[in-house]
């Protein structure tokens with residue numbers, strides 16, 4: 001690939017300080033905290049505040065919400081060090097903008113035209129995160145989608161998500177050349193508990209593809 005710009009990596013669904021530490025030490029650019037109670041990766045505000053406080057400067061702490069109440073987002077932003085918001089539900093651009101905080105918007109991909117349309121519908125998003133579509137499940141499915149639906153060119157940077165793991169991340173980068181990758185289930189020992197070996201293997205794969 002021989003590129004100067006390397007592929008950024010976010011490890012999502014962190015629930016423990018020790019997992020955040022492994023992610024950072026392995027070279028992750030960002031961690032994700034899930035503020036969505038039905039998720040097995042959901043964190044309380046107190047848990048999140050402690051994890052975020054343990055993350056060093058220059059590593060992005062991301063707060064993930066799914067169709068949240070405005071007041072809940074505000075509460076989280078007041079109490080937790082959050083650098084970036086990830087909206088993972090049916091929020092519109094105006095809703096996402098009201099917090100005056102940089103945000104990314106997740107899209108569950110069904111067809112290529114969805115991707116282009118969503119980029120237009122979210123002019124203020126810093127990037128569009130493409131995730132697998134599974135009826136009734138907003139995210140964190142552990143499933144991949146058809147990467148041929150990822151457009152070569154989009155106005156906004158693309159973050160590829162959905163079913164990524166050490167075993168397939170090299171192909172994912174080669175086939176889609178995303179700005180960044182987002183992984184959760186593929187680096188877990190069990191739901192909500194990360195596996196240090198898998199995190200290291202994932203980041204090591206990314207490093208090697210970027211250097212080749």
Ligand SMILES: O=C(O)c1ccccc1NCC(=O)[C@H](O)[C@H](O)COP(=O)(O)O
Pocket residue numbers: 012013032034036039040041064066088131138139140141142143161162163164182183184185186
């Ligand atoms: O992680 C969850 O449980 C979750 C629940 C609801 C919405 C989003 C959720 N997670 C999002 C992510 O962790 C990632 O952005 C992405 O979906 C990748 O997940 P995975 O397929 O497990 O790698």
